[in-house]
Amino acid sequence: MFDREIFDEVRREFLAHLRYTKGHRVTTCYAYHSDLGLWADWLLDAGKDWQRARVADVEQWSAWQLRERRVSAHLINRRLSALSSFYRWALRHEIVDSDPVYLADKPKRPHRIHVDQDRMAAVVNKL
Numbered sequence: 001m002f003d004r005e006i007f008d009e010v011r012r013e014f015l016a017h018l019r020y021t022k023g024h025r026v027t028t029c030y031a032y033h034s035d036l037g038l039w040a041d042w043l044l045d046a047g048k049d050w051q052r053a054r055v056a057d058v059e060q061w062s063a064w065q066l067r068e069r070r071v072s073a074h075l076i077n078r079r080l081s082a083l084s085s086f087y088r089w090a091l092r093h094e095i096v097d098s099d100p101v102y103l104a105d106k107p108k109r110p111h112r113i114h115v116d117q118d119r120m121a122a123v124v125n126k127l
Helices: 004-021 026-046 055-068 073-092 117-126
Strands: none
Touching: 004 026, 004 073, 026 055, 026 073, 055 073
């Protein structure tokens, strides 16, 4: 079962590691704190345990953000990066048995195509 107190304590330790050992900025740590909180809230609502999360859980969380919250693929990938760092750290410290983010499919960002405006204008004028 999900124990929020344990999760919050582990999250604090992870963020301290980022800030004081790795030298991450305060703003980065704030974003990671928020991203991990969203993950925890979603897991609680779904009745899942963060220490036993699976690849399918991560993919469902990503899909939920896209579908229900209309979050961009770019932001979801940033959140997945934070989640991945958290689980890799927790795995190294033997807090979890696996990293559910590692094999999860990530949302694709739309490709932007460079358009030469002069050529586009020439094509439009020919019509």
